[in-house]
Amino acid sequence: MSAMSTTLSGIGRRWDGVVDRYNALPKPARLGLVILFAAFVYLLPLLRPPILTTNNIDFGGVMFSVAAFALVAVGLNIVIGYAGLLDLGYVGFYAVGAYTTGVLTTYHWHWPFFLALPLAIAVTMVTGVILGAPTLRVRGDYLAIVTLGFGEIIRITVKNVEWVGASAGIKDISHPNTIGAAPNPPFDRGGMFDVPRLQWDGIIPSLDRDHPTAVLAFGAVDAIPYYWVILTALILVLVGDRLVKSSRVGRAWEATREDEDAAELMGVPTFKYKLMAFALGAAIGGLSGAFYASGQGGYISPDSFPLLLSMLFVAAVIVGGSGNRWGAIVGGALVAYLPERFREFADYRLLFFGLALSVLAIWRPEGLLPPRRSRRAKAVEAEIEALEEGALEGSTHA
Amino acid sequence: MPDTTPAKKALLEVDDVTIKFGGLTAMDSVSFQIREGEILGLIGPNGAGKTTCFNVMTGVYQATSGEVRLDGVSLAGRRRHKITQLGLARTFQNIRLFKSMTVLENVMVGADAHSKVGFFDALFRLPRHRRTEEEALAKAKGLLDLVGIKARHDELAANLSYGEQRRLEIARAMATGPKLLCLDEPAAGFNPAEKVQLMQLIKKVRDQGYTVLLIEHDMKLVMGVTDRIVVLEFGKKIAEGTPAEIRDNPAVIAAYLGVDEEDAS
Numbered sequence: 001m002s003a004m005s006t007t008l009s010g011i012g013r014r015w016d017g018v019v020d021r022y023n024a025l026p027k028p029a030r031l032g033l034v035i036l037f038a039a040f041v042y043l044l045p046l047l048r049p050p051i052l053t054t055n056n057i058d059f060g061g062v063m064f065s066v067a068a069f070a071l072v073a074v075g076l077n078i079v080i081g082y083a084g085l086l087d088l089g090y091v092g093f094y095a096v097g098a099y100t101t102g103v104l105t106t107y108h109w110h111w112p113f114f115l116a117l118p119l120a121i122a123v124t125m126v127t128g129v130i131l132g133a134p135t136l137r138v139r140g141d142y143l144a145i146v147t148l149g150f151g152e153i154i155r156i157t158v159k160n161v162e163w164v165g166a167s168a169g170i171k172d173i174s175h176p177n178t179i180g181a182a183p184n185p186p187f188d189r190g191g192m193f194d195v196p197r198l199q200w201d202g203i204i205p206s207l208d209r210d211h212p213t214a215v216l217a218f219g220a221v222d223a224i225p226y227y228w229v230i231l232t233a234l235i236l237v238l239v240g241d242r243l244v245k246s247s248r249v250g251r252a253w254e255a256t257r258e259d260e261d262a263a264e265l266m267g268v269p270t271f272k273y274k275l276m277a278f279a280l281g282a283a284i285g286g287l288s289g290a291f292y293a294s295g296q297g298g299y300i301s302p303d304s305f306p307l308l309l310s311m312l313f314v315a316a317v318i319v320g321g322s323g324n325r326w327g328a329i330v331g332g333a334l335v336a337y338l339p340e341r342f343r344e345f346a347d348y349r350l351l352f353f354g355l356a357l358s359v360l361a362i363w364r365p366e367g368l369l370p371p372r373r374s375r376r377a378k379a380v381e382a383e384i385e386a387l388e389e390g391a392l393e394g395s396t397h398a
Numbered sequence: 399m400p401d402t403t404p405a406k407k408a409l410l411e412v413d414d415v416t417i418k419f420g421g422l423t424a425m426d427s428v429s430f431q432i433r434e435g436e437i438l439g440l441i442g443p444n445g446a447g448k449t450t451c452f453n454v455m456t457g458v459y460q461a462t463s464g465e466v467r468l469d470g471v472s473l474a475g476r477r478r479h480k481i482t483q484l485g486l487a488r489t490f491q492n493i494r495l496f497k498s499m500t501v502l503e504n505v506m507v508g509a510d511a512h513s514k515v516g517f518f519d520a521l522f523r524l525p526r527h528r529r530t531e532e533e534a535l536a537k538a539k540g541l542l543d544l545v546g547i548k549a550r551h552d553e554l555a556a557n558l559s560y561g562e563q564r565r566l567e568i569a570r571a572m573a574t575g576p577k578l579l580c581l582d583e584p585a586a587g588f589n590p591a592e593k594v595q596l597m598q599l600i601k602k603v604r605d606q607g608y609t610v611l612l613i614e615h616d617m618k619l620v621m622g623v624t625d626r627i628v629v630l631e632f633g634k635k636i637a638e639g640t641p642a643e644i645r646d647n648p649a650v651i652a653a654y655l656g657v658d659e660e661d662a663s
Contacts, residue, residue, distance in 0.1 A: 247520035248510045255507045258496035267482035267511025
């Protein structure tokens with residue numbers, strides 16, 4: 001039992017070590033590492049490393065949903081991890097973003113995707129404010145119940161409104177415009193240039209020129225360009241998240257989470273900051289939803305946004321370590337990736353998932369990568385406990 | 399220093415405040431004033447209404463009748479964070495720090511009370527953000543130094559010792575830049591040596607130009623540090639005066655020691 005918890009908390013310590021060593025480096029070295037890491041992540045679906053790669057399903061597509069989940073988790077982490085608001089209806093915002101994009105680019109209008117995207121974000125943000133303004137006055141469990149209802153309301157509403165396609169959903173959603181010429185449309189994918197991918201024979205890589213990816217060609221065949229775009233969005237969101245978190249705004253969120261009344265009495269307009277967290281979280285959920293809608297599949301229906309998805313989103317944040325943006329990314333990535341990697345066990349995937357969650361809940365309730373500070377608090381607690389136990393043992397020996 | 403000025407201005411006026419919770423009258427027509435630059439003690443036996451009085455002042459409860467004015471501005475119906483921004487800050491009887499934030503961050507939350515920095519300032523790192531952040535940091539460090547826990551600034555609030563946590567509460571409240579600093583039983587759970595240190599700290603705080611309202615059980619502490627004392631019992635004000643006057647006031651003695659001979663607690 002303790003072996004399990006040691007292994008799990010070892011992850012946190014090792015991560016701390018990585019962060020410390022990174023911080024100790026001179027600035028140019030840090031910049032170089034970041035660029036190297038980013039390049040690796042961008043190229044991952046082309047590199048197709050043997051153990052990571054999913055064999056039976058398109059790895060690019062898996063990586064796209066990994067990034068989409070990570071993006072959602074980063075957004076939800078603002079709501080749950082920073083501001084401490086348990087939102088169980090996050091899929092509602094995801095759906096609002098997806099549907100706004102579907103309607104604007106395909107169903108009623110024919111806007112280009114990158115024009116529809118900002119509007120989708122804005123609409124989702126407004127939805128967040130509209131939902132948040134009345135409901136953020138209730139706390140804790142009550143908020144969870146209200147948001148749970150919201151997720152379902154959105155799904156049931158779109159199922160019954162013809163204007164957004166009712167239960168048939170929206171088909172053939174336009175993809176983002178391909179950048180680069182396609183002189184001979186049905187046969188040319190367009191794109192700026194082609195890049196080959198690697199294939200692996202055991203551990204020996206070789207170039208696979210038969211399946212090239214056309215850079216910035218958005219079609220129905222190759223998911224990798226979509227992955228690049230959503231990954232870029234994820235990186236931008238991460239940078240913004242970091243800037244906002246390490247400011248007055250982030251402190252206000254944390255103070256509100258820790259003790260709402262005390263925060264209010266220290267001059268924090270808690271309602272305003274809760275609403276801000278909610279709206280920002282919503283906007284990021286909408287952003288991810290917009291990418292999902294105009295992604296490779298190009299199809300959304302009410303059934304794309306089940307309640308289960310909300311639960312998975314929350315699970316991603318909790319598994320990763322609520323309050324740590326890297327934890328949220330890891331959580332989101334795992335929740336999206338593992339079921340695809342182990343398709344063989346697809347029938348049992350919810351069972352495994354439930355088991356994994358239980359294990360985590362028992363031995364590491366704070367998640368895989370909780371914020372460093374809560375790890376520190378935990379470490380001190382453990383130290384005190386050890387001292388107390390040690391004192392007792394010492395006295396029995398003496 | 400303020401003692402030499404002939405007419406001390408009333409900073410906070412509690413004007414005929416009554417609070418009823420259903421049939422229970424927690425405060426009954428209580429009036430008193432806190433003058434600029436003084437340390438006022440608010441004392442009374444358990445259940446006398448001290449904390450209720452505090453909660454009315456800070457906007458946690460609304461007065462059934464009467465009003466509280468800070469610097470002439472009525473506090474009735476104001477949101478709690480607005481009251482803090484007007485210049486009234488408090489600590490809590492049962493310590494309520496932001497436990498998983500660092501000591502420095504706790505104080506900086508207080509220092510943010512008047513900050514105008516918003517989301518976009520932070521996102522785009524506008525000059526206002528940097529300036530405000532630097533000011534808040536300097537202020538927070540200064541205050542931690544004043545209360546004597548500067549060395550622990552990077553520690554989590556939860557990991558501080560009890561006494562340090564109480565000091566942090568004072569620093570955090572002071573960071574909001576209050577005209578009036580209200581301390582709700584800051585010596586609760588302290589040993590005599592710590593109490594002496596706390597008395598010195600409170601005097602030091604006053605010397606920095608703050609006005610202090612002190613709610614306290616410990617008579618020695620109250621007598622030693624306050625300029626004036628208001629005594630509550632069963633929601634009513636029964637006495638007001640200098641520590642010497644209060645000590646000899648028969649009503650106060652009766653309230654604290656009981657008039658009954660058998661009931662000497």
